[in-house]
Amino acid sequence: MRREFLSGNRAIAEAAILSGLKFYAGYPITPASDLMEYLAEKLPSYGGIVVQFEDEIASINAAIGASWAGVKAMTATSGPGFSLMAEGVSLAVATETPVVVVDIMRAGPSTGIPTKATQSDVYQARWLAHGDYTIPVFAPWSVQDCYDMTIKSFNVAEKFRTPVVLLSDANIAHMWETLYVREPGEVEIIERKKPSVPPEEYRPYQPGLDLVPPMAVFGEGYKVIVESLVHDELGYYRQDSVTYREMIARLNEKIRRGVGYIYEQEEYWVEDSDAVVVAYGSTARMVYPVVKALRQKGARVGFLRLKTLWPLDEERLWRALSRAGKVIVVENNTGRVYLDVARIAGSARTFFSPVITVDPPKFNEVMEAVARWL
Amino acid sequence: MRHEILIVGRGGQGVLLLGRLIGLVASKYMNYYTSGTEHYASETRGGESRVDMVIADSLEEAFNFVSVTNPHIMILLYPYNLDSYLKLAQRETFVFLDKTFHQGEVRTEAKLYAHEYTRLAERLLNNPRVANMLLLGHVVKVTNLLPLDYVKMGIAELLDKRYHEANFKALEAGFNLPA
Structure with missing residues (x-):
């Protein structure tokens, strides 16, 4: 290496x-x-x-x-x-x-x-x-x-x-x-x-x-x-x-x-969270520090990154998401992977929060998209 | 430790090369975690080019916030959006500005190093194209960001052999400017 x-x-x-x-x-x-x-x-x-x-x-x-x-x-x-x-x-x-x-x-x-x-x-x-x-x-x-x-x-x-x-x-x-x-x-x-x-x-x-x-x-x-x-x-x-x-x-x-x-997913602080943010790709890159900052302020929020978009391991994803009361999906589009997550999340309430931008998403934009539903 | 470096210039001035060189030296020879995001227009020459760099001790620190919000060093090869970039500078920020392309007054509380780097490269080395390396030599001298020898190793690794000498000389010329 x-x-x-x-x-x-x-x-x-x-x-x-x-x-x-x-x-x-x-x-x-x-x-x-x-x-x-x-x-x-x-x-x-x-x-x-x-x-x-x-x-x-x-x-x-x-x-x-x-x-x-x-x-x-x-x-x-x-x-x-x-x-x-x-x-x-x-x-x-x-x-x-x-x-x-x-x-x-x-x-x-x-x-x-x-x-x-x-x-x-x-x-x-x-x-x-x-x-x-x-x-x-x-x-x-x-x-x-x-x-x-x-x-x-x-x-x-x-x-x-x-x-x-x-x-x-x-x-x-x-x-x-x-x-x-x-x-x-x-x-x-x-x-x-x-x-x-x-x-x-x-x-x-x-x-x-x-x-x-x-x-x-x-x-x-x-x-x-x-x-x-x-x-x-x-x-x-x-x-x-x-x-x-x-x-x-x-x-x-x-x-x-x-x-x-x-299938691969990465979980950060999902175990003890009331809300889990789901994201992938370059958008996830900014969701991660946003969730970390929210946790430092005391919010019980976790982050789940999808490494594989399809096929989804629905049971594994359901196990991670169904414990949370809320699931927030952040994507740089009008809602694509959200449709699957909403179907799989079970009893959790799911929210779609787009950050539509042609520049790398900014911290404040993503913070607003996530905090809106907490 | 987390250092943010902003590099701005015109297409053709070697902005992206500076970013790649600093990133290579920091990652490979100094074991830092580094990220650089490049922004450039579709023109080969003339449009604004920018690199946002983060150099950190740990992956965790480098991974967060790949955009520059609190620059430790600003390298401004061309005065594109000068006022708005200068707003990012804090009192302790090192700002290096190529005065060849900016005659006016520069208002900032940051530590400002304004020289005619391109004109110097022309005068001392008969080659305005190495102004980026001349400026980097000065950055190395003033900030101790990277050891000069490592930067030379990086140049040797990144560039074709026939360009080594000109870039080494420019780097040294910048290093010999007053701190």
Whole structure:
């Protein structure tokens, strides 16, 4: 482990290299461009390549292709580019392709304000594409968190054969902080499960007990079928309800069953609090000192940070929130994660208190948003 | 210990580089916890650039409030919003102002160090581009924020070799200004 001083985007790039990234495909977009620039300089010396494609549609599809060729692949973008990746993300879901998609949120809709951050794209991360699916979404709040959650994103993508969205924003992307960079061997790096049967017995989409099928890739002597149509265990197109039900159930259930591994929350002073503030990402960064200041004044208030936005471990979240009389959700949007928290919080009264700003939220703004409901 | 440093200037003056250099030296060579938030316009040159830096003994202190509200040091390479930034300065704040771009009077109760840093860089080193390092040399001398040798190590790590000499010289020239 060594100390560095890096930005959120560079931390993601460093962690991706440590995780074994070998193929990065992307198209420049503020505030994600510097991630690709940094990787373009560094990745080749680790045996990987960075390719700038003609757009984000090509980028996501190239990353999917690289994953099927057997390497770890990633792309990064922001709202408008992420919109273009919708169909590709859906393809990765259907074909169960491990791929990491980094979305550095900026203000939208449309071109919005390219250099400024909001949290307006959290539902885009959750439900960008068509189809009935669940994909993991992580929301870092610091440079160290960007680093650690990137490693986690690759591990989850490989373990569950799924696209994963790492949802940062312009504030975190361009914040520079002291960072502990890990050396190879200091952190668990997961590789995808390979077939253990001989090629003639291999069924490309037959799952193991974890509901994840072992993944053969091109060139290893196995039959490889990258099928986007509804398919059976052999990868053959089927148009019947039974196959559809089985496939959709498994795609969602493999993620739901993995929630214990995928889901993380951080609790601060939640145990003895009458009110708990819930936040994530760069907004959480200012909620933390606000809650700390309120406690110093004697308020019995706690703070719960969501590190994983989806899938939520509803029971764990309910256990933490239901003890409090009040739950206050602070987001830099008009209320997205709030809807889930309100549903899960049980008997606690839930309040949504937006801090909508394109600048890093100020202490007084957040204090007002929280104190209003105490 | 928690020090807040505000760095303001025009795009192209090396504001972000100063932030990255101070952050690198503090994080890597002095084991402080450091955070820096960068604000800049989309223009490569000309818009206002700003870095808010926090240097602290502990992660906890560095983690809170990443914006500067009570600066220990202010480095003003260009007088953008000078009056409003000066309002942040306390009596004990060290304020370094490049007078090359500000002829008028400066009213502040803070400890003011106003020199024509860019003009000095031009005159002494024949290179206005290293004014940021010249100013940093002066900051190091006056405030003892970071050891000069460590700053040189940081420059060597951050910049291409062909720029080392010019920046070392500028740093030393600033360090030799009166405290």
